[in-house]
Amino acid sequence: MVRVEVKLKKGHFDPEGDVTTKSLRDLGFPVSGVRVSKVYTVELEVNDKERAMSLAREMCRKLLANPTKDDFFIEVLAGEGGVN
Amino acid sequence: MVRVEVKLKKGHFDPEGDVTTKSLRDLGFPVSGVRVSKVYTVELEVNDKERAMSLAREMCRKLLANPTKDDFFIEVLAGEGGVN
Numbered sequence: 001m002v003r004v005e006v007k008l009k010k011g012h013f014d015p016e017g018d019v020t021t022k023s024l025r026d027l028g029f030p031v032s033g034v035r036v037s038k039v040y041t042v043e044l045e046v047n048d049k050e051r052a053m054s055l056a057r058e059m060c061r062k063l064l065a066n067p068t069k070d071d072f073f074i075e076v077l078a079g080e081g082g083v084n
Numbered sequence: 085m086v087r088v089e090v091k092l093k094k095g096h097f098d099p100e101g102d103v104t105t106k107s108l109r110d111l112g113f114p115v116s117g118v119r120v121s122k123v124y125t126v127e128l129e130v131n132d133k134e135r136a137m138s139l140a141r142e143m144c145r146k147l148l149a150n151p152t153k154d155d156f157f158i159e160v161l162a163g164e165g166g167v168n
Contacts, residue, residue: 005123007123017124020124020147020148023147024126024143024147027143027146027147029128029139029142029143030128030129030139031126031127031129031143032127032128032129033127034126034127035124035125036122036123036124036125037122037123037125038121038122038123039089039091039120039121039123040104040118040119040120041118041119041120041121042108042115042118043115043116043117043118044113044114044115044116046114055113055114059108059111059113059115062111063104063107063108063111064104
């Protein structure tokens with residue numbers, strides 16, 4: 001199992017974060033900014049951690065992240081290279 | 085600054101995760117399932133960690149999470165009760 005977090009690079013406009021900031025402020029919360037990112041928890045049919053990390057990197061490059069605007073962070077979850 | 089992760093409770097249908105699973109499999113990745121969650125990184129104008137945690141819980145209940153289908157996890161980021 002791998003956990004992939006995809007977040008906008010600094011300086012990129014985050015409309016969902018801006019709307020969330022406004023909504024929270026309208027509700028009275030003392031919030032000055034919100035950034036939104038996404039986490040993919042992926043069950044991989046591999047049992048090797050290095051292989052899981054390498055596949056996760058490739059998944060980010062090919063599908064999960066946009067190299068122009070996103071950064072990504074991969075974590076192979078402890079004790080599990082895969083779940084099958 | 086607080087980090088709030090909102091994820092679907094177990095058993096709830098995750099269409100975005102299912103589409104991601106299919107896309108990854110179509111690309112040849114050995115993936116058996118994907119769950120998608122969201123992370124809000126919130127800049128709070130408070131300097132007290134307990135207060136930040138309590139506000140974050142309230143934000144989840146009022147806006148960020150749907151109590152019927154979501155679980156949420158809050159982390160007050162180290163060294164910062166707030167950023168202002």
